[in-house]
């Protein structure tokens with residue numbers, strides 16, 4: 015009996031494997047969410063850049079391209095500590111957050127907007143808040159092209175989903191600050207100048223439309239199984255796959271897929 019059922023099961027498994035092999039990218043992308051942000055300059059910084067956080071379960075790949083940061087500090091490459099901040103509004107502050115009026119929105123003054131440090135974007139090792147101000151692990155220099163894959167805390171994953179996670183890149187050019195701010199100590203690491211830890215760039219992470227629509231397919235909460243089935247060219251299978259889609263969205267999705275297939279033919 016066992017042998018018979020195994021034999022019967024074999025063709026079904028083979029078909030399943032074929033279906034998956036037909037569209038491995040789609041099956042993977044259905045479980046991956048890409049969050050993106052365009053970084054905005056803070057505190058008179060002339061830097062700019064973008065960040066993408068591609069999340070699959072608790073694994074994230076962070077890709078960052080930034081230019082225009084201060085290049086050197088004390089004769090060495092300027093270390094720019096940077097983090098995913100969570101736990102507050104998920105917003106970037108403007109100059110009105112400068113409550114002490116020194117012309118700089120410090121880490122502490124910005125915290126009611128972007129929240130606490132949840133992950134540190136280090137170049138190696140620990141990515142937890144424990145390395146938040148470890149200058150040796152921080153990316154450095156005027157231009158940063160950063161890419162790293164690491165495990166997010168559950169709290170960070172939740173914040174990303176809730177739209178309350180932000181990226182903050184720290185480190186200002188002291189020459190651009192007022193004499194008082196230039197002389198001030200950091201509010202979070204008193205052994206460092208205020209300039210070293212104050213935010214230069216901030217961006218609010220939200221779901222990227224590019225990431226939400228892998229391969230041009232509309233994101234309708236389609237399960238990987240349903241999506242791979244629609245790659246089969248048989249109209250009957252298409253129709254049955256449509257049955258598991260959310261009503262309304264289903265019709266749009268199928269029409270788009272049909273149009274896409276026609277375009278390929």
Ligand SMILES: [Cu+2]
Nearest residue numbers: 096097131182
């Ligand atoms: Cu930070």
